[in-house]
Structure formats: C-alpha cells, structure tokens
Amino acid sequence: MASLKALRARITSVKSTRKITQAMKMVAAAKLRRAQSQAEAARPYAERMERMLASLGASVAGSPDAPKLLVGSGAEQVHLLVVVTGDRGLAGAFNTNVGRFARSRIRELEAAGKTVKVLSVGRKGAAYLKREFANRIVGEISMAGKKRVEFADAQEIALRITAMLEAGEYDVCTLVYNRFRSVISQVPTAQQMIPTMLPEVGATDAPAAGGAQALYEYEPNEEEILATLLPQNLAIQVYRAMLENSAGFFGSQMTAMDNATRNAGEMINKLTLNYNRTRQANITRELIEIISGAEAV
Amino acid sequence: MATFQFELVSPEKLLLSRAVEMAVLPAAEGEMGVLPGHAPMIVTLRGGVIAVTENGQVTERLFVGGGFAEVTPGRCTVLADEATPVGQLSKAAAETRVREAEAAYTAAAMDTPEKRDATMARLLSARAMVLAAEAA
Numbered sequence: 001m002a003s004l005k006a007l008r009a010r011i012t013s014v015k016s017t018r019k020i021t022q023a024m025k026m027v028a029a030a031k032l033r034r035a036q037s038q039a040e041a042a043r044p045y046a047e048r049m050e051r052m053l054a055s056l057g058a059s060v061a062g063s064p065d066a067p068k069l070l071v072g073s074g075a076e077q078v079h080l081l082v083v084v085t086g087d088r089g090l091a092g093a094f095n096t097n098v099g100r101f102a103r104s105r106i107r108e109l110e111a112a113g114k115t116v117k118v119l120s121v122g123r124k125g126a127a128y129l130k131r132e133f134a135n136r137i138v139g140e141i142s143m144a145g146k147k148r149v150e151f152a153d154a155q156e157i158a159l160r161i162t163a164m165l166e167a168g169e170y171d172v173c174t175l176v177y178n179r180f181r182s183v184i185s186q187v188p189t190a191q192q193m194i195p196t197m198l199p200e201v202g203a204t205d206a207p208a209a210g211g212a213q214a215l216y217e218y219e220p221n222e223e224e225i226l227a228t229l230l231p232q233n234l235a236i237q238v239y240r241a242m243l244e245n246s247a248g249f250f251g252s253q254m255t256a257m258d259n260a261t262r263n264a265g266e267m268i269n270k271l272t273l274n275y276n277r278t279r280q281a282n283i284t285r286e287l288i289e290i291i292s293g294a295e296a297v
Numbered sequence: 298m299a300t301f302q303f304e305l306v307s308p309e310k311l312l313l314s315r316a317v318e319m320a321v322l323p324a325a326e327g328e329m330g331v332l333p334g335h336a337p338m339i340v341t342l343r344g345g346v347i348a349v350t351e352n353g354q355v356t357e358r359l360f361v362g363g364g365f366a367e368v369t370p371g372r373c374t375v376l377a378d379e380a381t382p383v384g385q386l387s388k389a390a391a392e393t394r395v396r397e398a399e400a401a402y403t404a405a406a407m408d409t410p411e412k413r414d415a416t417m418a419r420l421l422s423a424r425a426m427v428l429a430a431e432a433a
Binding site for chain 1: 304307308311324326338339341374376378379
C-alpha cells in the first residue's frame with residue numbers, strides 16, 4: 001500500500017489539476033458566448049448573399065462563358081478538401097471527429113479513383129491527417145494566437161482557394177468542418193463550394209417580392225457582378241465555417257473540461273478515503289505495538 | 298411620406314434595418330438614390346458614403362468599402378464588405394490605407410489587368426474613406 005506521504009502528494013496534484021480544468025471550463029464558456037454571438041451576427045449577411053446569388057446565378061448558369069467559380073472546371077477528377085479544425089487540443093473528440101470524417105471521405109474519393117488534395121485550416125486537422133495523407137496536404141493555415149476569427153482571415157483563405165482554381169490545381173472544392181448544432185453536439189459536415197451549389201430561387205425568395213419573381217436589372221452587368229459576388233460568397237462560406245468551428249470548439253472544450261473537473265473530484269474522494277484508511281490502519285498498528293510491548297515487560 | 302425597408306449588413310454584423318424614405322448609394326457607375334417603389338436592381342458598390350433620409354432629414358451617414366445592393370420596390374438590401382458610421386472614421390487610419398493601396402497598385406503594375414483593376418478599386422475606396430473622414 002502507498003505511503004501516506006505519497007497519497008498526500010497525489011491528492012494535492014489532483015486538486016490542482018481540478019483547479020486548472022475548472023478555470024479552463026469558465027474560460028471556454030465565456031469564449032463560447034462570444035463565438036456564438038459572432039456566428040449569429042454573420043448570419044444575416046450570409047442569408048442575403050444567398051438570396052442574391054440565387055437570382056443572379058440562375059440567369060447566368062446556363063451560358064457557356066459562366067465564371068469558373070460558379071460552374072467549376074467541368075471535370076471532377078481532382079478534389080480539394082478544405083478541412084477546418086481547432087488549433088488546440090483539450091476539447092474532447094472535437095478535432096478527431098472532423099479528422100476521422102475527412103479521412104473516410106478521402107478514402108472514399110481515392111477508392112473512386114479521384115485525386116485528393118487537402119488544405120488544412122487549423123493546426124490539429126493537419127496534425128491528424130499528416131500521419132496518413134502527408135503527401136496530399138497542399139497547405140496549412142494556422143489561426144493560433146488570434147483572439148477571434150476576422151472576416152479578413154476568411155477572405156485570405158478564399159483568395160488562396162480561388163488562385164488554386166485559376167491555376168487548375170483542382171476541379172471540385174469541398175469544405176469540411178464541424179457544424180455547430182448545440183453546445184454539446186457538433187456534427188462533422190461536408191459542404192461543396194465549387195462548383196457553387198445554387199439555392200433554389202423560389203425557396204429562398206421571400207413572398208415580399210409580391211407574387212411573381214421580380215426581374216432584376218443589373219448594373220454594370222451580370223458577369224461583372226458575379227465576378228465580385230462569387231469570391232465574396234466563397235469568403236463568407238469559409239468565414240461561416242470558421243465561426244461555427246470556433247463556437248463548436250469552445251462548446252466541446254467546455255463539456256470536456258466539465259467532465260474532467262467531475263472526474264478529478266471523484267478521484268480526490270477516492271484518494272481521501274484511501275488516505276484516511278491507511279492513516280487509521282497505521283494508528284491501530286502502532287497502538288498494538290505499544291500495548292504488546294507493555295505486556296511483555 | 299412613403300417608406301421602404303432598408304437593410305445594411307456587413308459580414309460581421311447587421312448594422313441597420315428599418316423603414317426609411319430615401320437612401321443614396323455609391324453605385325459603381327455613379328451615385329444612386331433609392332426611393333420606395335424603385336425598379337428591381339442589383340448593383341455593385343464602390344467605396345463611398347451611404348446617406349439615409351428619414352422624415353426629410355439625413356439621419357445616418359455610413360461609409361462602405363464596397364459591396365452590393367439589391368433593390369426591390371419595397372426593400373433595399375446593402376451587402377457591404379465593411380461599413381462604419383462616418384463619425385467613427387479615423388482620418389489617420391484611412392490615410393495609412395491609402396498608402397498601402399498605393400503601394401499595392403504600384404506593385405501590381407506588371408500584373409494581369411484584372412489584378413490591377415482590383416488594386417485600383419481598393420485605392421479608390423481608400424481615397425473615398427479619407428474624403429469621408431475629412432467631411433465628418
């Protein structure tokens with residue numbers, strides 16, 4: 001049986017671990033609130049962008065000189081996966097879930113004879129996928145050290161994706177990230193970005209348009225508007241994924257740290273019980289020794 | 298006077314959503330006034346100031362760095378790349394931006410026409426920001 005001193009040392013160590021996990025839980029909760037409100041603030045823009053794109057895209061999609069961003073390169077041989085994960089660990093299975101999801105997707109695509117490239121946003125995803133798919137990773141973007149996700153960061157990533165498309169490095173681009181369903185539930189999701197999935201015109205247009213679908217006038221013209229709208233749309237999709245990722249990350253971290261705190265508490269109880277038992281056993285033994293010593297005299 | 302629903306959103310938040318009488322937008326091909334019952338339109342915006350009129354007076358002036366606007370008879374939605382109330386603009390920050398944009402434009406001199414156009418748009422937007430900051 002462990003000595004009293006060793007037990008005491010373990011109890012102190014578990015207690016300080018509990019303090020740390022408790023503090024991390026509080027921090028995660030605060031950051032979660034901020035990330036959630038940021039994600040909510042981004043929603044109106046994304047919704048309206050979608051509506052605008054629906055009416056615009058429908059009128060241009062059929063024409064042969066439609067922009068590449070909208071219709072892709074026509075082939076679907078090379079797939080680019082943009083995998084969004086957290087930059088840090090200690091968040092339960094959050095990063096592993098996206099990683100596993102991405103891995104099975106890569107395997108599926110490769111089994112179908114496609115070439116896969118991976119652009120990783122967030123350090124953990126890259127670390128996870130590197131073990132198996134090191135030669136498929138074409139880039140790694142880390143957001144470590146940033147307090148919050150800025151739209152400019154998403155824009156930069158979108159620019160990179162666009163540049164790669166123009167260089168003909170891939171045909172289909174899919175975004176893989178953890179969709180934030182609730183604080184305790186994040187769902188790994190794949191969303192195709194290029195070619196653009198056009199939302200149904202009728203479904204998104206509010207009835208406020210007054211019955212018949214209004215015909216828009218475009219200034220300067222459809223092509224030019226699309227040329228600026230599409231990269232923006234790409235950026236907003238990446239931005240949204242990053243926001244959901246960060247909200248999900250903190251949610252997951254909060255749950256993980258809550259569990260860790262509870263487990264530490266349980267462990268402390270067990271160790272304390274053990275400690276007291278050992279202490280009592282020691283006292284009893286000493287008493288027996290003293291008494292039997294006195295009897296022998 | 299008749300009003301229409303005016304919305305101004307940036308990727309980071311919803312800045313304005315209410316019924317107004319008139320909005321003047323810095324459209325890519327010249328300033329454009331929107332009144333209730335305007336024909337449906339989608340326009341691109343350049344850097345400039347949006348002026349919103351309510352009860353016969355200009356109540357809000359916001360600088361946008363570029364973006365799009367969707368106009369229907371009963372509604373006008375502006376998707377701005379970034380938007381700041383004119384009163385909160387800082388002239389110094391705007392001037393730094395002009396310098397950066399000028400450098401980018403010079404650097405892009407040998408690039409494709411599209412890239413040059415993009416940097417040009419950025420420079421013009423930054424200059425508009427300085428003007429707006431000065432006027433405030």
